[in-house]
Amino acid sequence: MERYDLVYQLYDEYDTKTLREYQEFVDVFPAVDSRVALEHWQGATEELEERKDEIRSSFAAGETFAEIAARATRDQAFTALDLEAKYGRAVNVLVLDVDETLRSAGGTDNEIPRDTLHMLTEFHDAGVPIVICTGQTLENVKGFAIQGLGSEIVHSGDLSIVYEAGTGVFAPGHGADTKQLLYEDLGEEIRTVFDDVRSRVLPEAPEDLRRGCHLQGNEFNVTMKPNYETGSTDAREVIDEALVYLIDLLADAVGTALEGESRDDAPAETDAGRSAAASDDANGEPSLSGETVVDWTRAYYAAQDPEIRAVLEGEGAYPDLDTAAIPDPLTAILERIDVAYYEADAAEIGSLELNKVVGVERALAVLGVDDPFALVMGDSKSDLRVMEWAAETDAGIAAAPEHASQDTLEHVLETDELVFDRGKSVDVLRTVYALNRLARLG
Incomplete structure (x- = not known):
């Protein structure tokens, strides 16, 4: 007989509902120092085994079907x-x-x-x-x-x-x-970005975010949670604002890290030359000025997640940019960092390598x-x-x-x-x- 037929027979011919009730009672019966309670448990255990025995004796794989019916x-x-x-x-x-x-x-x-x-x-x-x-x-x-x-x-x-x-x-x-x-395997540049974000996330937050959110996570997972009931209108509003704030804070930290790398790699130059390197587009590459890094970062994560895009649009913070034009150095870092949005529950950034x-x-x-x-x-x-x-x-x-x-x-x-x-x-x-x-x- 096919297994499906055997299972039909099992549930049609036996009182499996009562069997499960006995099984659950025996399984979760609290450990109490009471002779009456223990006698009641013993009686239920004996009844359970009798009911299982009926199934065991009726099927070739009786033990299997008895345990399935009991659970x-x-x-x-x-x-x-x-x-x-x-x-x-x-x-x-x-x-x-x-x-x-x-x-x-x-x-x-x-x-x-x-x-x-x-x-x-x-x-x-x-x-x-x-x-x-x-x-x-x-x-x-x-x-x-x-x-x-x-x-x-x-x-x-x-x-x-x-x-x-x-x-x-x-x-x-x-x-x-x-x-x-x-986290011991993380690269130094990612550590630097998260150190920057973590140290600034609450101290530099607008007052309404500081009052409306608290911080969770660790050095490499920075999560802002609402100080309101999860799922409420207030929670939704503060988490939407927190998402934009976290993305922008991340963009600033990444921009600082990229600027540090360019200074470490480049020959010494004058302040005027350094300014030009940070903002000009002489080589045909998009600018990496502070404001543009924020725009590129917002666009990058909007393209990764429709929910993030919807929040950015709703907050008036969505830049309509072609993400294919994001500068390679910026993409190389953002590809290693995750931004996640949980409606009316949390906004967070984390390392994709962790x-x-x-x-x-x-x-x-x-x-x-x-x-x-x-x-x-x-x-x-x-x-x-x-x-x-x-x-x-x-x-x-x-x-x-x-x-x-x-x-x-x-x-x-x-x-x-x-x-x-x-x-x-x-x-x-x-x-x-x-x-x-x-x-x-x-």
Whole structure:
């Protein structure tokens, strides 16, 4: 009998809804020092096993179908079948964003739900490594990881943390490779630009931005967040203004760096000669005067992202320039720096050489995942890059919450449509759990 027919039989002939309720109760029952509570848990465990035994005795692959029925809904099971038919392999590593993915301020009180944490332990017990991939600091991530998953899992050698959007990778239990600071490989010119931006971003901001935003990130990821409720009108207005401000500040820092390079490389010249070199177009190249660097930089990032262009247009800051004419020295630096806009949530700049993809690749190498087929879960454009990497290299599948950024959501819908409700990342984990069970059948 075809597997699809067997799954139809499973969900048509058995009370899988009640089975899942027993399973969830047994899985997430709180550890309490109460004889009555423990007796109730023991009774539920016995009932669960009896119901599973009915399925085990009715199918040739009874254990597999019993576990699928106990974890996955009918829709999740059929999605797992489709994924197994399409890819023919199990997920062998989880790559998981945290904020607004595993947990959601709008749906889970900003805590990772207990059913999600339990599913993660199930994957760990099955030998599937976990890569937590986040923009948060290492200290924050370690704290909730140990609290939620336990120190044993965090220090098992099968978990890695890519933190601060790729600035570093932490993989306990791997000796000299336990902590790797990826920013040490950055070039001096990029360090200089970020040092300049970081030191000036709040002190030189207009008063309304200083009052309306706060700073997140690190030396190589400068993020302005609203001091208003995310998604509100006030948040949208201040982040739109912050985006223009960050681009212009970046342009000034890059222009200063380019001017320094030209002075270092050129023979000594008079002030008049230096001024001419900075602003004239004698060699047919576009000018690199301060005002023009800002215009070119705005145009460059507007061409990279339609959302950024829309904000610049709305703020009256869009220069209608042909980006093909951007001077090569300027392009060479801008190509290494990312500008990202998250509507009513954040405006940021970061190093493209320090991103989640680089961090994930390093983490997989440390964990010994040589042929990855990952479940990549995330909500932002930085997560999208990991999803695109997985798609381009046949290294996995992608999932996102329904409130993810537009580009991220479009990518997920165009691939396997693994979209989940706010705070319900466990739904995708259960689907993949079923996929892995089916893949074992060969």
